[in-house]
Amino acid sequence: MSASNITSTHPAVFFLMGIPGLVHLHIWISIPFCSAYTLALLGSCTLLFIIQADTALHKPMYLFLAVLAAIDPVVSSTTLPKMLAVFWFRHREINFYACLVQMFFLHSFSIVESAVLLATAFDRYVAICKPLHYTTVLTGPLITKIGMAVVTRAVTRMTPLPFLLRRFHYCRGPVIAHCYCEHMAVVRLACGDTRFSSIYGIAVAMFIVVLDLLFVVLSYVFILRAVLQLASQEARYKACGTCVSHIGAILAFYTPVVISSVMHRVARRAAPHVHILLANFYLLFPPVVNPIIYGVKTKQIRERVLGLFLRKDV
Numbered sequence: 319m320s321a322s323n324i325t326s327t328h329p330a331v332f333f334l335m336g337i338p339g340l341v342h343l344h345i346w347i348s349i350p351f352c353s354a355y356t357l358a359l360l361g362s363c364t365l366l367f368i369i370q371a372d373t374a375l376h377k378p379m380y381l382f383l384a385v386l387a388a389i390d391p392v393v394s395s396t397t398l399p400k401m402l403a404v405f406w407f408r409h410r411e412i413n414f415y416a417c418l419v420q421m422f423f424l425h426s427f428s429i430v431e432s433a434v435l436l437a438t439a440f441d442r443y444v445a446i447c448k449p450l451h452y453t454t455v456l457t458g459p460l461i462t463k464i465g466m467a468v469v470t471r472a473v474t475r476m477t478p479l480p481f482l483l484r485r486f487h488y489c490r491g492p493v494i495a496h497c498y499c500e501h502m503a504v505v506r507l508a509c510g511d512t513r514f515s516s517i518y519g520i521a522v523a524m525f526i527v528v529l530d531l532l533f534v535v536l537s538y539v540f541i542l543r544a545v546l547q548l549a550s551q552e553a554r555y556k557a558c559g560t561c562v563s564h565i566g567a568i569l570a571f572y573t574p575v576v577i578s579s580v581m582h583r584v585a586r587r588a589a590p591h592v593h594i595l596l597a598n599f600y601l602l603f604p605p606v607v608n609p610i611i612y613g614v615k616t617k618q619i620r621e622r623v624l625g626l627f628l629r630k631d632v
Contacts, residue, residue, distance in 0.1 A: 327487040327488070328486070328488050329414060329492040330414060331412060331414060331492060332493070333411060333492055334400070334494050334496065334497060334499075335495050336401075336404045337497060337595065339589055344405040348406060351405070354602045358391050361609025362387040364609065365383065366387050368619060369384045369387075369619075370384070374618070375618060378441050379438070380619075382437055383438070386431065386435070387608070387612075389427055389430055389434065393427045393428055393431060393604075394602060396420055396424040396498075397497065397498040397601060398602075400420070418484065418499070419480075420498060420499045421500070421501055424499075425522075425523075426473060426475075427472070432571065433471065433530065435564075435567060436533055438567075439538065439568075441456060443537040443540055443541055444456055446541050446560070446561075447541060478518065479501060482514070483501075483508070486505075486508035486510060486515075487508065489509040497594060500597065501519045502519065531572055541557075545557045545558060563612045566611035566615065567612070574596065575600060578600055
């Protein structure tokens with residue numbers, strides 16, 4: 319079908335190229351991708367099972383962790399199954415509206431994940447800086463309101479994008495030079511004035527990342543000040559220990575974002591597959607390492623994981 323006809327300004331389907339320049343290596347590239355995706359699913363499901371099964375872990379800190387463990391594989395699942403279909407079976411077609419839906423959920427859940435990390439930073443701030451008020455501050459109703467605000471922010475920020483893309487006339491062909499329906503990869507196929515859509519997408523991404531990261535850093539400034547005021551070294555070590563896993567999750571989420579952003583600006587002449595591989599790394603790295611970070615650095619979860627896998631018959 320042509321890019322446009324009498325009744326439509328968009329193609330019925332797009333064709334995902336995969337990784338330009340590395341098409342001949344798709345099968346080999348799919349091996350680490352599939353392995354990472356499988357590990358992410360197993361790790362997240364294990365965390366969710368342990369948190370759900372143990373009533374001692376039904377606390378705000380572990381509730382936020384459970385939400386993070388649920389979101390991580392969802393973010394990957396928005397793209398990985400279709401990506402593997404492209405790599406393995408050369409099934410490159412994706413319906414135009416399915417492409418917009420994929421884009422919406424991918425970016426929406428990424429925004430939700432960033433907000434959950436911010437909420438977890440708030441949880442650590444209250445636990446360390448205002449420990450006597452922890453149970454009265456982080457109540458069930460407040461956590462529910464935080465959850466509603468997180469979802470509302472993501473949906474309202476991302477809803478305009480599909481409608482903006484639907485209005486464009488796609489005269490540059492239906493082939494998307496990417497593994498999935500990434501916003502700017504789709505915009506590049508459109509004709510006419512696409513500046514607002516481009517600026518809006520970049521502005522939302524930068525606003526979310528910068529604002530959330532700013533508040534996370536601010537939370538840890540107060541946490542560090544409170545830790546340094548503790549009398550004993552043992553108390554300081556214990557307080558810092560409760561934050562290590564969260565800091566690891568923050569680094570796992572934001573580091574690929576920063577690296578990808580820097581690469582787009584300082585290495586504009588780099589081969590397209592470099593940027594696409596970085597984008598895929600951003601989708602796969604946090605879901606793989608987060609269960610490991612929390613499993614190793616959080617004592618309560620570590621003990622239950624060991625008990626789950628090393629249990630012996632008496």
